[in-house]
Amino acid sequence: MIHLSTEITPDQIRRYENELSERKDASVLERAVKKNGILATAQDDIANVNMTPIFSIDLDTGHVANQKQSGRCWMFAALNTMRHAMKDTFNLPGDFELSQNYTYFWDKFEKANYFYENVINTADKPLDDRKVAFLMETPQQDGGQWDMICAIIEKYGVVPQSAMPETFNSSASGQINSLLNLKLRKDAVEFRELVANKASRAEIDEMKDRKLQEVYRILSYSFGEPVTKFDFEYRDSNKEYHIDRGLTPKTFYDKYVKWDLSQYVSIINAPTDDKEYNKTYTVEMLGNVVGGREVKHLNVSMEDFKQMAIAQLQAGQSVWFGCDVGQSSDRKNGIMDTKVYAKDELFDVDFSMSKAERLDYGESLMTHAMVLTGVDLVDGKPTKWKVENSWGDKVGDKGYFVMSDAWMDEYCYQVVVNKNFMPENLQKAQEQEPKMLQPWDPMGALA
Structure with missing residues (x-):
């Protein structure tokens, strides 16, 4: 079916103007956003209160490194x-x-x-x-x-x-x-x-x-x-x-x-229709060493994803992970939380998308890798995670960030765990031959 394009008309613009003028708080919000920017105006300080850097499991990992102006x-x-x-x-x-x-x-x-x-x-x-x-x-x-x-x-x-x-x-x-x-x-x-x-x-x-x-x-x-x-x-x-x-x-x-690096494997959470859980994937034209180790991911549910990371932390070993760090993240205070900015409330617009939708429609992918060095468990369930970044000690808490468990659910895509911390069924699943994904698949994104 052919769809004809429709231009924006003057009548539409007048309706939009009238709708905005009828909002009692429009002038106040306009002044605030123009002066302070979107994020500062939408920032919700409750995230600072909830994301206190105290964790039931907290590894002492020392000095925070600084990658400076490099990727x-x-x-x-x-x-x-x-x-x-x-x-x-x-x-x-x-x-x-x-x-x-x-x-x-x-x-x-x-x-x-x-x-x-x-x-x-x-x-x-x-x-x-x-x-x-x-x-x-x-x-x-x-x-x-x-x-x-x-x-x-x-x-x-x-x-x-x-x-x-x-x-x-x-x-x-x-x-x-x-x-x-x-x-x-x-x-x-x-x-x-x-x-x-x-x-x-x-x-x-x-x-x-x-x-x-x-x-x-x-x-x-x-x-x-x-x-x-x-x-x-x-x-x-x-x-x-x-x-x-x-x-x-x-x-x-x-x-x-x-x-033994062969024991450390990539676990991903990609809840899109094209990627079954408990199946392995690789990405065409993704790699660096010809003849060397190939990229291989095991896709699992978020519950399994987190439980393996927790098991490794409980054993006293930090965890490499990949995420979309720019989403709902306060770099200065070192907080990654879905509630850190109330942009929906500020603009009265629904910005919500599912994790799968964000991946499928190009809104999110892995952009940054850091290290999990702690987790706060309440009744055995994670509430927040301690993160060692590589941006030096001038951001966050001397370079460490706090990530809410809800943020991990939405914006974390990869962890690396030792096979010893994987359930037997997932160890077997990881041994499968991987399905080849297209070069531009979001799971081929480079941190």
């Missing part, structure tokens, strides 16, 4: 969960951190190769093909997912921040991202031309090798060349001196982190 939250959150365990095992000082710059270098390098492979594999498609357009929109970026940091660590290991400190470009990634995306798009032109001219795979690989050498040089100038051998020297929280000489990134990981 490495997923990387910071993962390395933070690992350093939390190291802090307890080796009595490390509270400000100890693993090098985010080291894993950042290798992620950028591997993402370049991943992009090249996707360009080569789609080179027979026209530029206006949706998958080709998707690739060219953002050849690479800072964001990632849990399985992607695992792929980096499994291949390259980790190092303490003292062995490869932050640089200007790792802490403020705008310039390096612009330059890399320019280079990758230019290289895409050449790869597509090579494929169109029936080049052999050997010829394509020869050019790819030259391109990767250039990427390595760009990254080395920007972040420093990755450390290959180093000494780990520190004073513990009792001021006792320690030094461990001649370590490599792999031997450091094996000795000090010691996690």
Whole structure:
């Protein structure tokens, strides 16, 4: 059926004007919103009262890291969960951190190769093909997912921040991202031309090798060349001196982190019609390390989602999680609560959508990763959660946020748990071969 368009008429506008003029509070609200903005006017202070930072389970995780002007939250959150365990095992000082710059270098390098492979594999498609357009929109970026940091660590290991400190470009990634995306798009032109001219795979690989050498040089100038051998020297929280000489990134990981990353799996809650619960999913063209660990999600109910996170916290281990941090969130006070802003009341408009509707219609997806370090249980049920962010200690409660359980229900999409904390039926479900989702599926969003 063809629907003819209908223009807005002067009569409609007059009706809208009359409706607004009949509202007794319209002038007051207009002045308040114009002067203070929407969020400040709609803010409900009751959220501050209800979200007091007191928790029945509260892990001591020390200093809050700061990703600064970069999109490495997923990387910071993962390395933070690992350093939390190291802090307890080796009595490390509270400000100890693993090098985010080291894993950042290798992620950028591997993402370049991943992009090249996707360009080569789609080179027979026209530029206006949706998958080709998707690739060219953002050849690479800072964001990632849990399985992607695992792929980096499994291949390259980790190092303490003292062995490869932050640089200007790792802490403020705008310039390096612009330059890399320019280079990758230019290289895409050449790869597509090579494929169109029936080049052999050997010829394509020869050019790819030259391109990767250039990427390595760009990254080395920007972040420093990755450390290959180093000494780990520190004073513990009792001021006792320690030094461990001649370590490599792999031997450091094996000795000090010691996690079997195959045991840590991604759990999602995506209540959309296209994703059954207790089924696994992956996303086409999502990843970083060619030949490395692939992204794999197990979709579960929110009740199961939370119970596994609680079980891991009860065992004394923090939990990596992904959410849509910009929704109903007060950054300054460190509060994430569905009641923090009463926008419906302010405008007398129903803004409510279900979680599934927000995912299906592009209103929400995972935008940020943080760490659960506590939960408040009342009669065995969670009421609020303690969150370690990576925005430094000037926001929230020295960098920590409080998240209401209702907010978790609506805006949390992913947690990472050790299989030991999964019920047996979900462990079996996680072993299934995953269904492939389209590259633009919301569960492919990068934190």
